[in-house]
Amino acid sequence: MGLGDIRYEHVIAATEEFRRLGRDTFLRTYGFGRARSYELVLDGRRYDSKALAGVAHGYATGHFLRAADFSGGAATVARCLRELGFVVETGEPSSNSAALLARLRNLKVSRGPGNPAPSRHQPLSLLWAISRAADERPRLTPWPTFRDEVGPLLVEFGLPNAKATSEYPFWHLQGSGLWEVRGVPSELAEKMPNARTFAELEPEAGFTAEAADLLRDPVTRLDAIATICETYLEDIDRQALFARTGLSGYTAAGGLLTATGEESGGAATDEYERVTGPAPRREATRSVIVRDEALARRVKELEDNRCQICGTALRHLNRPYSQAAHVRGLGSPHHGPDELQNLLCLCPNCHVLFDGLEIYVDSDGLVRGTRDDRDPRPLRRAPGHPVDEAHIAYHRTLCTLTVRKPDVG
Template sequence: MALSDISRVEIEKAIEECDRLGRDAFLKTNGFRRARSYFLVHGDGQYDSKAIVGVAHGFLPGERPLTPDTPGFSGGAEHAARLLRRLGFLVVEEPGAGGPAHDELIHRITHLKVNRSANHRSLYKPIALLWAMGRAHRGEARLLPWTETEAALKLLLQRHGRGERLRPDYPIASLHRDGVWELRDCTDPVTTAHGDAGVKRWFTTNQPLGGLAEPVYDLFRHSGVTRLAVLDELVGTFFEDLDAAPLLTEVGLGDVDPAEPQTRSGRAPEQWLLTAAEYERGCRFVEEREAKTHGRRRTSTTERPLRSRTARYLVLSRSQGRCENPGCTGQPDDVTEDNRPILEVDHVVDLTRGGRDHPSQMVALCPNCHAVKTRGRTREALRETLLRVASERHADRVGGAAGGGPPC
């Protein structure tokens, strides 16, 4: 068995065979069962990852297809799925449960490959992703004609780039290779992002219909945790020394406080609460991001700590719309114009004093309790209580210590 020798060429041949035979016949012919966890997304289809890799092995010179019982061969994260991801394919978990796993999308954004120029990361792909995320957030059409995509991204690159050329074809071709962007109605095979005239000529000739891959669009559209986690990552990684606010406003991600659960007027707070699994996934991202940003400062006219929108969102959701101070004497019965409870998210231990930007050290407080915690005579005793409450509530949401990291 030589999994490391398999390239995209062999994988694409296996995909073609699956398309030709149909899924059931392909699996039966090669002795595989339907996948239970990991699926390869390619074009408009989803494929059983282990079966595709097993059959692809047979396209190597002098090799035979692998069978489900081949020793050391599995479809799990360390074998078939890992190989496919290394080759640049999008692998998702349990597509029947609503598309690609949150962690898979975050991984792709966290490891976004971009060019560097003058010691800065290129903003081509981050700007394109933020634009598409804003469209998904508003529920706009997923796929657009190339002329519309090109015009929108040229304008954004001109206004918010670091001097990047006005060439939207570069990031779109690259995002397609990343498995994040879909291109349809193409006469020729999709170009790579390498070169100059050839890339531009391909888009001019083919005029593809394109946009975010459907499972990615669905996550940006429906998952507040994913949307905020990606926003945190893109802004924190690529705009660290820039003011991203004008760009976020223009793409439709800055008109509301992105740290708060999104609601429509008249909706009860219970309708935006997160499940325990969503809360735990969000915390995992916060912890991964925290490992890179803890103690760092963002420089503008003043220096201020880097803060996570995702962590604030998780705390507000965890609060169930009520002040988390157990001694609260009564928060306002009124709500905001968007029907949100009047709550403020607070770091129990200030970030400037070494506190964590993590739900286990953050609480949702009504304005009165927040004022007591900040400048009241009993603030030190209240802080001790709130730190315990934050730790306990966080542990309850993630099922104790499992998967949530240390509480403090």
């Protein structure tokens, strides 16, 4: 079964599903990342060519191809789609993303008379808006919601002695070219309306449609967060900031469980505080990501169940034991692909350190500690085990957000 099984009508069926689900859901459902090169263009819309071909193959044969199933690469997919009569262009998301990041670096922020540091009102508001984009919430937010949610952020993380005026970023972020305000009549839009006018009109504001579309890409979104933090919020506690802005998912690379400090009631104890009964239980319902276990077994076989970082080969119950670790996490907000190029074979200790952003792989392939507390050592890679450098770079960028800045190459 190959791409030759695909016909025109199968591709059309895949585009219809793409539009129905939306790009992010479509890509996650079928295990693909965003296209970095070729895009199919149809009726003014752009589609990720590789993902589209994989789903079209499913419509043709019943077997849906995943990213790891394509041996010929994106160029082969593009040629197949063109032969079927479709227009396939070299996408330029990188240039559009670069323009977005440039605008973020050059916000028109004010500076107080007694403080040369740039105001944090706009950067903090943008982080809050990015968290909404990551949660796939509505692009535009009503003024009361913006005021009630952003206002406390400005008080907590704004410059000392700065006024927490939510209406300022709500309105003036339009100067960035990434933001729009709707619901203010043109006769009142020549200058910023006051808070009373906002309360009467209840306008909406948020990213422009173009900026919001770019920020749906997890890589662009991470780059945007890093750009804002490094340009305007260098001295802020990132852990606390991300927790308050809804970006706590960026404090780890994977699905680490974190302590909440909450107690739901313990087991019964006697007067000496000795447990007198079984540990309590509670009902819980959760949604989990379905991983490709065949891929996990494959990476372990390629690396002979030996940790690629420390070289440890463990045994458990008289059998080899290792863990398949995703470089870019599968879940929200990272939405990494479940593919061999995104997997490492690690021991449990290194897996926890890697997901917890305590270690990273630098641009030379050396594993380093983010707190400079370990000697660098090369990441082992067995023949036949490709690792996508884009995923490694994504993990490095995560490390810049919450710990000492690593060599990002």
